[in-house]
Amino acid sequence: MKSVLVCALMAAVLFPPRALAADLGDNAALVYWQAFASLGRLSDAEAKMLTKWREAKVDAKATVATLDRHSDTLQLLHKAAASEACDWGLDTSEGFNMLMPHLGKARQLGRLACLRARVRLGEGNADGAVADLRAASGLALHTGRPPMLISQLVQLALQRHVLEVLEDDAHRLAPAQRKALIADLARWLPVPSVVDGLRMEKQLALDWLPQALQDPKIRRELVGEASPAAAAFIDGQLKFLEEDYDAIIAAAAKSPAELARVEAQVIGRAKTQLRPLTAMLLPSVSAAMNALEAQRGRVQMTRAALAYMDEGVAALKRFPDPIGGEPFAIRKAAGSFTFTSKLTARDKPVSMTFQAPTK
Amino acid sequence: MNDSLSPFERELRGHVPREPSPHLQEQLAVALDAAPGPRRRWIGPALAAAAALVILATVMWPPPTPVPRPPVVVHPLQVPPPNALAYRRALAESEQALDRLLDEHARVLLRGDGRMRPLDFLKPSADPELQGDQL
Numbered sequence: 001m002k003s004v005l006v007c008a009l010m011a012a013v014l015f016p017p018r019a020l021a022a023d024l025g026d027n028a029a030l031v032y033w034q035a036f037a038s039l040g041r042l043s044d045a046e047a048k049m050l051t052k053w054r055e056a057k058v059d060a061k062a063t064v065a066t067l068d069r070h071s072d073t074l075q076l077l078h079k080a081a082a083s084e085a086c087d088w089g090l091d092t093s094e095g096f097n098m099l100m101p102h103l104g105k106a107r108q109l110g111r112l113a114c115l116r117a118r119v120r121l122g123e124g125n126a127d128g129a130v131a132d133l134r135a136a137s138g139l140a141l142h143t144g145r146p147p148m149l150i151s152q153l154v155q156l157a158l159q160r161h162v163l164e165v166l167e168d169d170a171h172r173l174a175p176a177q178r179k180a181l182i183a184d185l186a187r188w189l190p191v192p193s194v195v196d197g198l199r200m201e202k203q204l205a206l207d208w209l210p211q212a213l214q215d216p217k218i219r220r221e222l223v224g225e226a227s228p229a230a231a232a233f234i235d236g237q238l239k240f241l242e243e244d245y246d247a248i249i250a251a252a253a254k255s256p257a258e259l260a261r262v263e264a265q266v267i268g269r270a271k272t273q274l275r276p277l278t279a280m281l282l283p284s285v286s287a288a289m290n291a292l293e294a295q296r297g298r299v300q301m302t303r304a305a306l307a308y309m310d311e312g313v314a315a316l317k318r319f320p321d322p323i324g325g326e327p328f329a330i331r332k333a334a335g336s337f338t339f340t341s342k343l344t345a346r347d348k349p350v351s352m353t354f355q356a357p358t359k
Numbered sequence: 360m361n362d363s364l365s366p367f368e369r370e371l372r373g374h375v376p377r378e379p380s381p382h383l384q385e386q387l388a389v390a391l392d393a394a395p396g397p398r399r400r401w402i403g404p405a406l407a408a409a410a411a412l413v414i415l416a417t418v419m420w421p422p423p424t425p426v427p428r429p430p431v432v433v434h435p436l437q438v439p440p441p442n443a444l445a446y447r448r449a450l451a452e453s454e455q456a457l458d459r460l461l462d463e464h465a466r467v468l469l470r471g472d473g474r475m476r477p478l479d480f481l482k483p484s485a486d487p488e489l490q491g492d493q494l
Contacts, residue, residue, distance in 0.1 A: 047462075101441045107465060108465045280448065
């Protein structure tokens, strides 16, 4: 009996259950990398077209040719985006040296999907366009994992592209499609938390730096040429960094205004009191938080606009401005309408202009 | 014309030149064969002078050798590797700087040579293998 149990145990160790293997195979990142490989190295013209995807002429031969050439790539994107699990396999033991080569490629892929959505909407293929937008949304959510500040910002940028397609072309969709998209966009809320992003960065930094700073090359790079190699100096710098991360995280948890205040204080002190790690790793958190906040407004505004197109002003109460809780301010013009939030981005109120559907 | 000749014309007709004598002809032939003609006297020196000039010109002004093209100034890879530190630094500069870096990485990655440089990206590379990188 004992030997049977030992054999069973060994078999379980040597041949793991099929479910485990299935989980590994279900990793969306593996399919995204196939899509990136299929996308390959774009020509300068194609790269430019994708960077300016919102301005590309949808009926131009070059646009159609590019999309035809990358139809397999987009098919892979659709497959990957439909998966729940996505592990990019990032090597966190490398700390801030951790390579994140998927981020740039994910942006290109997301733009390609948004460009095709625009083309399809122009051709009257609204179902195809919605599928492309859903794929781009799935990619955006996957890109935000794990929640590093940088990954979160790339997620935001990809989601913003989807919102831009809707801003320009949601009036071409059928009411049922708009309704479904309102539900899809709900999955984007709440937007990624800057506090989560900072916590992960802090852990990454403090796990990696004590060992990394033993290397004179990395020490020179991070704390300057003249920095002493003395353990006491390095310990002191790490203590400063931890202290500054904690101050920033606590402020970010309170409000964007509090974060801006504390950030100015921390970065100012880092410059005058020789805290090079803080000066390098902690600026711009406030800007990132503002971007995340503005996105919260844009998502809600897009949902409100989709509902407004079919239900009119009555729908606006269901999707209030995240700041103040009132309906968005609306300004109508011939063939379009503009929503404005009390949220600001780069000192300007967040606003979006949508085309009105033709009745 | 008038066929009736005047006396003066008749007189002129009578002045027919005499045939040179065979002796004169023989003397002339001998003289012509012996004396070099005036053309032959200058052609030789002229040809020699021209050849000398050509040689001199060749020596003094050698044919222009093809101007070597200035060596292609190859910049080592200026783009930092796609790591967390590079992105964090770009963000510290501005969101636009982060955008530019991500776009640049999207452009140069997956080109098949797998080159991603380590932390010392700010220093020019001495690695000749990297000299082919021109962005």
